[in-house]
Amino acid sequence: MTTTSRSSGLLMAGFLATGIVIHVGGPAAAETPDRLGAAEFAQAPADATRRFDITSQPLAEALKAFGRQSGWQFSYPAGLTKGLRSQPVSGDLPPATALRILLGGTGVSWQSTGPGTVALAKPGEGADAMVLGPITVEGQGESAWGPVEGYRATRSATATKTDTPISETPASIQVVPRQIIKDQGAQNLKDVYENVSGVVQAGNTLNAQSEVLPFIRGFESSVLRRNGLRATNVGTVDLVNVERVEVLKGPASILYGAIEPGGMLNVVTKRPQATAAYDIDAEAGSYDHYRTTADLTGPLTADGSLLYRANLAYTDEGSFRDGMHLDRVTAAPTLLWTPREGTEVLFELGYTREKQPYDTGVPIGFNGEQLVSDSTSFNLASLDGRDIRDYSA
DSSP states (O other): OOOOOOOTTOEEEEEETTEEEEEEOOOOGGGOTTOOOHHHHHHSOTTSOEEEEEOSOBHHHHHHHHHHHHOOEEEEETTTTTTOBOOOEEEEEOHHHHHHHHTTTTOOEEEEEETTEEEEEOTTTTTTOOOOOOOOOOOOOOOTTSOOSSSOOOEESTTTSSOEEGGGOSSEEEEEEHHHHHHHTOOSHHHHHTTSTTEEEOOOTTOTTTOOOEEETTEEOOOOEETTEEOSOSSOOOGGGEEEEEEEESGGGGGGSSOOTTEEEEEEEOOOOSSOEEEEEEEEETTTEEEEEEEEEEESSTTSOEEEEEEEEEEEEOOSSTTOOEEEEEEEEEEEEEEETTEEEEEEOEEEEEEEOOOOOOOBOTTSOBOSOTTOOOOOTTOOOEEEEEEEO
C-alpha cells in the first residue's frame, strides 16, 4: 500500500514493491502564473495553453516547476533525474509541447497515463526489450445445437428458434444434455423424463417398452419435435444420435403452431465434429437385453470444410412380460458442409425400424385385484403388434 500526502509544490514519495517512485504534484491556485481560481484550474483541459517560465536547471527541480505551472503530475523511478539538466522553457505553450522541450537532450521519455498525469521512463529503458508478434486466442463456446460441457446447458433454440442464452429466454425451458443421458445409461425417452420436472410418460397404448409420448404439465403431448421439426412417428426414438432433449413448458409452445398448452418436447440430434472421434459400445443386461452402438465423426477433407457423423445402433431385448420382445435398428448419417465462413449446409438422414408385439396387459377382478402374475401375457398370434419404419431428413 502507498500512502501519500499532497501539498503545494512539495515532493511526494511512496514505497512500492519495485522501488521508490517519485510523484510530483501540481500547485495550489495561488501559485499558478495565470492566476486561475482553484476550481477553474482543476477543470481546465490538460492540453490548454499555459504560461511557462522555467530556466535550465537540474531536472528534478525543473519537473517541480513544470508541475506548478501546468498542473500536471509526474511519476518516475527514483534516480531517474540524477545528473540530468532540463532545457529552458518560456512562453505560452500547451503542456505537452512544453514538456517535450523541457526533456530535450535528457533521453527521458514520457507517456500520458490519464488526464494531467504522466509517467517518465529511464534513459534507454526498453531498448533491449523483445517485441513479440500478435497472439491470437481462438475458442468455441456452447451453441444451441451443439454438445454441452457437463450437465448444465446455457443456450437453447427451442423457445426462440435462435441461438439464445437460456437466462435471457422469456420462457420455461429445461435441457437434458448428452452427458446426463450417457452417465445415467438412459435407454429411451422415458428414462430422460425422470430428469425433467412436470414431465412423465404418457399412456403406453399397449407398448410399455418403448412408447415415448410425454405428459407436460398435465397435458399429453401428441407429437414430438426433432431439431424443431415435427417427427413422423413416435415410439421410435433411439438415443444413439441424440445430443440433447429439451422441454419447452407452458403456452410458449404455441410458437410451433397447434399444440397442447402444457408444452412440447424437442430432440436435438448430434452434429459432425471437426476432431476425429470413434466410439463403439456394447452392453448387456437383465431380461435378455443386448445393445450395440457406434458413433463416428471427423473431417472428410483436408481443409475441414466437409465433416461427417455416423450413428448406428442395434437393440435386442426381452421383457419381464412373457412373449414381449423389442427389436430396433437405427442408422443416422450426417454431413456438414461449410463452403465459406458463416455459411453451413447440413445434410441429415435418419432411419429406424422397430418391431414388437402388442401387450394386452394383466386382467384384474371387480375389486381391483390382479388375477394373474405380472409376467403372464395373453398375447395372440393374430395381433400383428407394431412394425414401424421411421425416416427423417
